Amino acid sequence: MKQDLDRLMQERRLDAALVLGSTLSSPTVYYLTGGAKLENVAILLRPGQRGVLIHGPMERDIAAATGLECIPITRWDLAAIVREMEGNLLRARAEQLRRILADLGVSGRVGVYGHGEIGQSLALMQQLAAVATDLEIVAEYADDLITAARVTKDAAEARLMADVGRRADAVVTALADLLTGRPVADGHLLAPDGQPLTVAHVKAFIQEQCARQGLEQPGGNIFALGRDGGVPHNQGNPADVIALGVPIVFDFFPRPVGGGYYHDMTRTWCLGYAPEPVQEAYAQVMAIFNRVMDSLRVGERCAHYQEMTCEFFEAHGHPTIQSDPSTTVGYVHSLGHGLGLEIHEAPGFRAVAGNTAVVQPGMVFTVEPGLYYEAQGFGVRIEDTVYCDEAGVFHSLTPFPKDLVLPVRRA
Amino acid sequence: MKQDLDRLMQERRLDAALVLGSTLSSPTVYYLTGGAKLENVAILLRPGQRGVLIHGPMERDIAAATGLECIPITRWDLAAIVREMEGNLLRARAEQLRRILADLGVSGRVGVYGHGEIGQSLALMQQLAAVATDLEIVAEYADDLITAARVTKDAAEARLMADVGRRADAVVTALADLLTGRPVADGHLLAPDGQPLTVAHVKAFIQEQCARQGLEQPGGNIFALGRDGGVPHNQGNPADVIALGVPIVFDFFPRPVGGGYYHDMTRTWCLGYAPEPVQEAYAQVMAIFNRVMDSLRVGERCAHYQEMTCEFFEAHGHPTIQSDPSTTVGYVHSLGHGLGLEIHEAPGFRAVAGNTAVVQPGMVFTVEPGLYYEAQGFGVRIEDTVYCDEAGVFHSLTPFPKDLVLPVRRA
Numbered sequence: 001m002k003q004d005l006d007r008l009m010q011e012r013r014l015d016a017a018l019v020l021g022s023t024l025s026s027p028t029v030y031y032l033t034g035g036a037k038l039e040n041v042a043i044l045l046r047p048g049q050r051g052v053l054i055h056g057p058m059e060r061d062i063a064a065a066t067g068l069e070c071i072p073i074t075r076w077d078l079a080a081i082v083r084e085m086e087g088n089l090l091r092a093r094a095e096q097l098r099r100i101l102a103d104l105g106v107s108g109r110v111g112v113y114g115h116g117e118i119g120q121s122l123a124l125m126q127q128l129a130a131v132a133t134d135l136e137i138v139a140e141y142a143d144d145l146i147t148a149a150r151v152t153k154d155a156a157e158a159r160l161m162a163d164v165g166r167r168a169d170a171v172v173t174a175l176a177d178l179l180t181g182r183p184v185a186d187g188h189l190l191a192p193d194g195q196p197l198t199v200a201h202v203k204a205f206i207q208e209q210c211a212r213q214g215l216e217q218p219g220g221n222i223f224a225l226g227r228d229g230g231v232p233h234n235q236g237n238p239a240d241v242i243a244l245g246v247p248i249v250f251d252f253f254p255r256p257v258g259g260g261y262y263h264d265m266t267r268t269w270c271l272g273y274a275p276e277p278v279q280e281a282y283a284q285v286m287a288i289f290n291r292v293m294d295s296l297r298v299g300e301r302c303a304h305y306q307e308m309t310c311e312f313f314e315a316h317g318h319p320t321i322q323s324d325p326s327t328t329v330g331y332v333h334s335l336g337h338g339l340g341l342e343i344h345e346a347p348g349f350r351a352v353a354g355n356t357a358v359v360q361p362g363m364v365f366t367v368e369p370g371l372y373y374e375a376q377g378f379g380v381r382i383e384d385t386v387y388c389d390e391a392g393v394f395h396s397l398t399p400f401p402k403d404l405v406l407p408v409r410r411a
Numbered sequence: 412m413k414q415d416l417d418r419l420m421q422e423r424r425l426d427a428a429l430v431l432g433s434t435l436s437s438p439t440v441y442y443l444t445g446g447a448k449l450e451n452v453a454i455l456l457r458p459g460q461r462g463v464l465i466h467g468p469m470e471r472d473i474a475a476a477t478g479l480e481c482i483p484i485t486r487w488d489l490a491a492i493v494r495e496m497e498g499n500l501l502r503a504r505a506e507q508l509r510r511i512l513a514d515l516g517v518s519g520r521v522g523v524y525g526h527g528e529i530g531q532s533l534a535l536m537q538q539l540a541a542v543a544t545d546l547e548i549v550a551e552y553a554d555d556l557i558t559a560a561r562v563t564k565d566a567a568e569a570r571l572m573a574d575v576g577r578r579a580d581a582v583v584t585a586l587a588d589l590l591t592g593r594p595v596a597d598g599h600l601l602a603p604d605g606q607p608l609t610v611a612h613v614k615a616f617i618q619e620q621c622a623r624q625g626l627e628q629p630g631g632n633i634f635a636l637g638r639d640g641g642v643p644h645n646q647g648n649p650a651d652v653i654a655l656g657v658p659i660v661f662d663f664f665p666r667p668v669g670g671g672y673y674h675d676m677t678r679t680w681c682l683g684y685a686p687e688p689v690q691e692a693y694a695q696v697m698a699i700f701n702r703v704m705d706s707l708r709v710g711e712r713c714a715h716y717q718e719m720t721c722e723f724f725e726a727h728g729h730p731t732i733q734s735d736p737s738t739t740v741g742y743v744h745s746l747g748h749g750l751g752l753e754i755h756e757a758p759g760f761r762a763v764a765g766n767t768a769v770v771q772p773g774m775v776f777t778v779e780p781g782l783y784y785e786a787q788g789f790g791v792r793i794e795d796t797v798y799c800d801e802a803g804v805f806h807s808l809t810p811f812p813k814d815l816v817l818p819v820r821r822a
Contacts, residue, residue: 020529024630025436028528037631037646039755057739058643074737079763087765090552112530117439117557118431119522121529122536122550139533141501146528207668211622219435220448220669232469235448257618258631326485328468344450352490354498 001154001362002031006047008148014138015108017145018101019043023259026115027341028146033066035259042097043068043114044104054100076100094127101132111138113146142354143346151338151346152362158387161261161340161364165385165397167213168254168263172400174209175202175250179242179271180406188243189271189408199223200238206252215254219343222251222266229268230374232333232381244272244408247378249370253343262343264366265398266383272408281371281380282404288312288369289382289402292335296367298392300359306335306351309369318371322351329373336366339385363388364397412565412773413442417458419559425549426519428556429512430454434670437526438752439557444477446670453508454479454525455515465511487511505538512543522549524557553765554757562749562757563773569798572672572751572775576796576808578624579665579674583811585620586613586661590653590682591817599654600682600819610634611649617663626665630754633662633677640679641785643744643792655683655819658789664754673754675777676809677794683819692782692791693815699723699780700793700813703746707778709803711770717746717762720780729782733762740784747777750796774799775808 009017021029022039032043032051041063042054053068063070076099082092101110112125129137153161182189182197189197202223210217224236229249242248251266268282291312292305310322310331319330335349347357347365370381384398420428432440433450443454443462452474453465464479474481487510493503512521523536540548564572593600593608600608613634621628635647640660653659662677679693702723703716721733721742730741746760758768758776781792795809 025526037644039644056644057737058744060739061639061642061645072737077736079736079761082764085765089765092765093552112533114529115436115526116529116532117555118525118527118532118536119550119555120552121527121532122523122548123552125529125533126550127552137533139530139537141504141531141534141538144528144530208622211618216627217669228472231472233448233450233467234472258628325488325490326468326483328471333469350490353493354496354500354503 009047014111016106017045017111019114021114098132107134109136164263171209188241196241199236199240216257224249226377229379230372247278266381268380296394302347302349302357303351303355306349338365420458425522427517428456428522430525432525509543518545520547575674582620599652607652610647610651627668635660637788640790641783658689677792679791707805713760713768714762714766717760749776
């Protein structure tokens with residue numbers, strides 16, 4: 001969490017951390033500014049010191065509200081530096097950064113973070129390293145400073161995430177009410193106009209309910225019927241009719257309108273009744289879901305839970321990516337992922353060498369076992385968002401029930 | 412535009428372009444995949460060849476719909492490479508990229524693009540350069556390959572942008588109807604509950620109207636009253652009451668729900684009547700707006716229009732950033748910016764050394780002169796989105812009228 005940043009910088013022997021980017025495109029800038037809408041800022045963090053925000057003067061009101069020490073970027077006049085650099089924008093921008101760091105008294109090891117265009121960032125950082133000879137530009141890869149801070153959430157973040165979970169639940173409840181309340185004819189649900197209810201209708205309804213709850217869906221959602229549910233990220237075919245007995249994978253991952261913390265949940269539903277193979281797969285997914293939830297404990301390797309899940313599915317005769325990394329049937333993904341300002345963030349649960357992530361208080365992550373059989377016309381996934389509180393107690397932030405079969409209205 | 416990519420690669424003597432990132436966070440990935448929701452892909456472009464999309468197998472349906480040649484990333488088993496690299500994720504990921512490029516027959520100069528975490532991207536690209544000894548990793552900064560392609564829009568993109576402009580206009584029209592239709596008491600508008608109408612009410616109304624038009628506002632909007640309008644990016648104070656005679660800067664920059672092309676427009680309004688200093692500033696802003704619109708022509712330097720605007724405002728006694736780069740009063744920003752999949756993209760209109768951008772057919776950009784006087788309690792800005800068609804004819808995509816004073820309902 002944010003309060004760990006000083007310690008994490010010291011552990012990494014960093015004299016400073018330089019964060020570049022815009023709130024809209026950089027979750028790190030969002031994280032450090034509380035979501036203030038800022039464009040092309042530089043944030044300087046140093047152990048034991050107040051963070052410095054270097055911002056455009058047009059955003060001076062927004063910057064001032066962040067609580068960071070604010071300096072307008074115009075203190076280092078880019079146009080004049082560009083002239084000095086004879087119109088070379090790359091050299092000018094690197095020189096501007098060098099002067100900013102020098103004027104703020106930064107020297108030594110400087111970690112670089114934030115988000116940007118890859119080639120441009122590479123060019124800029126290499127140029128900065130070339131001109132700022134008293135700096136060592138540190139590019140971290142795995143478990144970098146910001147990832148290590150963001151991997152645990154403080155109490156305020158946890159409250160925000162619980163709130164998003166409640167709002168997501170309201171949307172899912174409304175959707176389930178819609179589906180169970182529609183008239184049935186010829187084995188499918190009917191829309192108010194008497195035509196078959198389709199995935200397009202459902203997606204429009206979810207969108208409306210999200211707006212009502214102040215949620216948005218930057219990544220869309222998955223409402224995938226039958227065969228489509230057997231391809232994990234297939235979002236569903238808008239023209240498909242909601243028919244009884246056809247398994248639906250509904251994966252919902254909204255966040256508040258305008259940005260903030262995500263929720264992530266999946267339910268598998270069959271309207272009216274479920275085919276026997278789906279029931280069987282569902283029972284297995286629920287069994288390992290419950291086993292994982294019951295065995296979560298602080299200090300355990302995240303990969304352990306993936307290993308446990310793979311062993312369980314293998315023992316029940318399913319291929320898994322543990323035995324065949326390229327399988328597209330059986331259990332084909334990892335058990336979960338951290339989430340927060342991004343839908344996928346640390347910790348990872350992959351059972352691969354190098355994944356040293358360990359469950360810690362403050363973590364928020366998904367638990368989402370699933371089985372996928374595209375050729376047999378179904379997929380099954382169950383997913384809750386789980387929070388490990390400061391005392392090491394695990395809480396699902398996803399209250400919606402886990403019944404496979406949703407009853408339908410009978411004539 | 413996209414069809415220029417081959418030529419642009421050849422001009423840059425690039426043997427290939429490697430694009431990394433996710434659709435949600437990389438407008439470049441969005442651009443090359445038509446907005447298909449893909450995570451952590453690699454896209455390989457080579458002059459004269461069909462693009463290759465290397466994707467996660469869970470996204471095989473989405474990938475297939477892009478029209479690119481698709482290869483699942485599992486062809487290069489990361490878990491196995493991580494084991495070879497003794498758990499070092501950075502070395503493993505770089506080695507995976509090296510093998511992908513080698514197996515696809517890539518050698519020579521490879522430009523790198525897309526979006527990612529800055530430190531991680533820097534580490535990965537430096538490691539790739541170290542292990543892929545037959546490659547020259549090219550990091551472009553200004554006017555890079557993708558920027559040069561995206562700076563002009565093809566006919567399909569222009570149609571999408573005109574459509575977003577029409578939907579934005581519907582929202583602004585509804586808002587103006589709301590404001591001009593509310594009862595007035597004690598010099599301010601009244602909400603339906605008889606309380607004063609506030610900025611918070613207005614923002615909620617805009618949000619509702621956006622949802623109705625299938626628009627979202629990732630960057631929020633600006634509805635800034637009086638003094639707040641004098642600080643260009645102040646988004647407005649929710650508690651402020653909409654009072655007669657108080658200038659409002661309304662800057663609206665939506666895009667379609669789920670991603671796509673932005674519109675960007677600003678109107679300055681006064682309800683009922685406008686104070687004399689605001690009228691005067693408004694007349695000047697309108698005059699230079701019209702002068703710029705009338706003088707737009709293909710082949711002219713973009714910076715020329717900024718110079719023209721600064722000269723005009725200076726001649727009317729206003730400070731500008733041309734005479735004082737750090738001024739926060741008068742004319743404090745550049746005349747416009749390109750827009751498309753990002754709200755701010757090329758071309759830039761800054762009058763600085765190194766800005767060699769020239770107006771070209773296919774460009775879409777804003778024209779947005781403004782004057783800012785925070786201490787005097789007002790700002791004025793007028794902004795249209797302008798499209799230069801293939802024949803070099805300029806079209807405003809922002810039909811909403813430019814009247815300063817909106818009439819109010821009289822008792």
